[in-house]
Amino acid sequence: MNQATAVTEEISDNIETVMRGQSLAIKRLLVALLSGGHVLLEDYPGTGKTTLAKALALSVSSKFKRIQFTPDLLPSDIIGVSIFNQDDRRFHFHEGPLFANLLLADEINRASPRTQSALLEAMGEGQVSVDGKTRKLEDLFFVIATQNPIESHGAYPLPEAQMDRFAMHFSLGYVSAGDETAILGDQALVHPIDKVEACATMEQVIELKQKTREVRVGDELKRYIVDLVTATRSAEGVKIGASPRASLALFKSAQALALINGREFVTPDDIQELATVVIAHRLVLDSEARFSGITSKGIVDRVVKSIKAPA
Numbered sequence: 001m002n003q004a005t006a007v008t009e010e011i012s013d014n015i016e017t018v019m020r021g022q023s024l025a026i027k028r029l030l031v032a033l034l035s036g037g038h039v040l041l042e043d044y045p046g047t048g049k050t051t052l053a054k055a056l057a058l059s060v061s062s063k064f065k066r067i068q069f070t071p072d073l074l075p076s077d078i079i080g081v082s083i084f085n086q087d088d089r090r091f092h093f094h095e096g097p098l099f100a101n102l103l104l105a106d107e108i109n110r111a112s113p114r115t116q117s118a119l120l121e122a123m124g125e126g127q128v129s130v131d132g133k134t135r136k137l138e139d140l141f142f143v144i145a146t147q148n149p150i151e152s153h154g155a156y157p158l159p160e161a162q163m164d165r166f167a168m169h170f171s172l173g174y175v176s177a178g179d180e181t182a183i184l185g186d187q188a189l190v191h192p193i194d195k196v197e198a199c200a201t202m203e204q205v206i207e208l209k210q211k212t213r214e215v216r217v218g219d220e221l222k223r224y225i226v227d228l229v230t231a232t233r234s235a236e237g238v239k240i241g242a243s244p245r246a247s248l249a250l251f252k253s254a255q256a257l258a259l260i261n262g263r264e265f266v267t268p269d270d271i272q273e274l275a276t277v278v279i280a281h282r283l284v285l286d287s288e289a290r291f292s293g294i295t296s297k298g299i300v301d302r303v304v305k306s307i308k309a310p311a
Contacts, residue, residue, distance in 0.1 A: 053104040103142070
C-alpha cells in the first residue's frame with residue numbers, strides 16, 4: 001500500500017507543477033483513474049480543465065488522444081472508419097482517436113447528441129461496434145470529458161444515459177488570488193506544461209487499478225452505500241434517482257480513495273467524501289424543484305447527513 005501512495009503522490013506532485021491550487025481536483029481525478037471510472041469536468045472557459053487532463057496524460061507514459069468536439073463532429077470521427085483499399089479490394093478499418101489510453105473529450109457538449117452517444121458503449125463496456133464487429137479498447141481506457149455550463153452559447157445538454165456513464169462530475173472553480181498571481185509568474189516565459197515529464201508508467205497504473213479492487217469493504221459499508229443511493233430515489237424533488245451503477249461507482253471510488261490514502265480498507269469518511277461528486281450528476285429533478293432553486297448536490301448532502309454511518 002505504501003508503494004501505491006508513493007506513486008499517486010508522485011503523479012499528483014507532477015501535475016501540481018502545472019495546476020496550482022487544485023489539489024482536491026487532482027486527487028479526485030486519480031481516484032477515478034484507479035477505480036476504472038470516467039470524469040466529467042464542468043466549469044467556465046479558462047479555469048484549467050483541458051490543462052489538467054493534459055498534465056495527467058503527460059505524467060503517465062501512455063497513449064494520449066484529444067478530440068475537440070464541435071457541432072459538425074460525426075461518430076465516425078471518434079470511433080474510426082473503414083476505407084476501401086484498391087490494391088487488395090478490401091475494406092480496412094482505420095482507428096479513430098477513441099483507441100487510446102487517456103482520451104480528452106474537450107467541450108463534449110458542443111457536439112450533437114448523436115455524436116455524444118458514440119462514447120456510450122466505449123465508456124460503459126470498453127469496446128466499440130463497427131461494421132458488425134466488436135473491437136476491444138485498451139486495457140487502460142480513461143475518458144476525461146470537459147463541458148461548459150449549459151447556459152453557454154452553442155452547448156447541448158448531455159442525455160441522462162451519458163451522464164450516468166461518468167463515475168464523477170465536478171468543477172475546478174477559481175483559485176485563490178495568491179495562486180493566480182503565481183500562475184502569472186509561472187507562464188511569464190514558457191508554459192509549465194511544456195516541462196512536464198512522465199513519472200509513472202502505464203503498467204504501474206494498471207497494477208494500482210488491480211490493487212484498488214483488493215481494498216476491503218465491510219458488509220456494513222456496502223449496505224451504507226446502497227442506503228445512500230436508495231435514499232435519493234425517494235428524496236423530495238427528485239424525478240429520477242441514482243441507479244445501481246451509482247452504488248457500484250461509489251463502491252469502487254471509495255476503494256481507490258482508501259488506497260491513495262495508504263489504507264487496505266474503506267472507512268465511512270471515504271464514502272462521505274465522494275458521495276456528492278459520484279451521485280449528484282445522476283439525479284433528475286422535477287420542474288418544481290429546479291424552479292425552487294433546489295440542486296442535486298444539496299439533495300445528496302442532505303441524504304448523507306440524514307443517514308447514520310456505521311460505527
